[in-house]
Amino acid sequence: MNYLSWNCRGVGSLRAVRILGDLLKSSNPDFVFLSETLVEKKDIAELVKKIGFFDYFAVDRVGRGGGLAIMWKRSVRCKVIDFSRNHIDVHIMERSNVSWRLTCYYGFPERSRRHEAWNFLRRLVKYDNIPWCIFRDFNDMLCASDKAGPHPHPQSLLDGFKATVEDCGLLEVELKGGDYTWEKSKGKPNWVREKLDRAFADANWWRKFPLCKLTVIHIIKSDHDPILLEPVNTEFSRKQFRFKFENTWLHEPSFKEEVIKHWRQIHKLHLLPKLLSVSSYMARWGRTFFHKFRDKVKKQKATLYSLVDISDDDGLNVILRNGRNWRTYFYMRSYIGSNEQKLFASKRKKSNHITHLVAGDNEVVDNHDEMSRVVLDYFQNIFDGDNTDNTQPVNEEIRVITDEQIQD
Structure with a gap:
């Protein structure tokens, strides 16, 4: 299932409804979270009927600002457990009775309330002990690179938000599709872009969704870009996801450098979420590498087949050289017989046992x-x-x- 979130800055206008309709067609989300709706509950009820969703929950605006809403399709089983002007907390029940907690969050926009926002997050983490994910507009940044434009973000605010994330034991879900989610004065000298919209999760959530994805969706007529969270529950498959390191990856010159770069980009948190993040990154990298590897094998086989009738000395040297390359490829990804496999597995199990x-x-x-x-x-x-x-x-x-x- 997919979870879409958008700071719509008012969902009562025809333009906002059209943008939302385009988002639903292109992303096909099962669950939608809207912040700054600027409308009341009855208006959200009418919107839900228009877009054909099954149910909803809304928090009224206060004065001329605020307002939150979530809506979901019939395929989603969820229960609202808590809410405020800044968040809606829900329990999500997926297939196989997999239950987890999703917090749809809208941080205080006022810079003077940053400490209040950080303490609010620390209270949220203590609410429940099931796997937890929190996403949307934090109105906060983790590092200087999260902002492009004049007037760098104060280091004290960067440090404060980073300390809050670490205190909560959260690991950020890597954002794909762009570096920023909000912008102002595009194309002008004072053009500002910031990464305000994110998703974080605790170690228990990462264990269930190690292959999750978070993508920013760029839209023209909005200063805030939506984000789409795609958990991938590996418990649904017959074989549970298990990371396996391939020795063949070490033969790719860029592998070690890219893994080290990914490791150092992860903020200093608990060891387990960092390992889960790196292993899922290597798994994704390995799938791409396997396709390249398979193409190499096909090319090597085609080269050998084209040389089978060559009998001169130079031709034989070419055959021998390509044959050595082919054997290298073959042994790196070969499948051995069942009896040999059992023997190899028993030896490996014995060698892997630490006494x-x-x-x-x-x-x-x-x-x-x-x-x-x-x-x-x-x-x-x-x-x-x-x-x-x-x-x-x-x-x-x-x-x-x-x-x-x-x-x-």
Whole structure:
């Protein structure tokens, strides 16, 4: 299911209704969140009838400003659990009884209320313990690159919002399709563009939706661009999503550089969400690489078939050279027989089983709980210390040793 969000700046006008209609046709969302509707509940009820959605919930405007609304199709099972002038909290029940919490959020637009907004987010995180995602207009930025134009965003506000996100244990969903979601005075000397609309999720939500996508949809007649959230619940498939690293990726020169770049772009949060983000990035990268790899194999096979009738020395050298390349490709992605596969799997399982660990002080531990403690301490030393850029070596290390080495 897809979740569309748009700061419509008034949904009562014919122009806004037309823009919304175009968005529904192009994106086909199952759930829509509108902020700054500038209308009352009865107007939202009429809108829902026009666009053919199943149900809705709305928060009235206050004076001439504000107003929130969500609407959903019959395929969506959701229940409103809390709301205010700045948010609507819902429980989403998907197939297989997968339940998660979605907070549709509209942050305080006044800069003087930034601390109030940050404390409000900290209260929201304590509301429930099921997988949680929060999206829409935060009216806040995480880093200087989130703004283009004159008058850089104050560093104190950047630091405050970043600290709030970290305190809430949230990881940002990467935005596709553009760097900014709001602009003003386009084409003029004071042209300003900012990334105000985002989606964040906690570790539990990332476990269920590791392949989620967030896309900005550019529209001409609005200063705010809509965003489309697409969770991909891997529990729906017969085989649950499981990340598998392919050794063939290491043969692509750009792989390591791109993964390191992605890792460093992720804000410093808990280790698990960072690992989930990087693994899902590598999975997406691997799917693209596989298509390139498959084309290479086809090209190599075609080259070999075209040389089968060559008998001179130069031709034979070409065949041998291409044959070596083909064997390299083949062994990198070959499928082996069932008996050999069982033998290989058993050997791999045995080699992957850790029976002893040696901590940095040469302490040998073989108890599962103690080994878990050693590993946890090791990674906390890496990720929670001052070594935030991961470029300096870590003094302490852990080593895996076998039973044979223990006996020796």
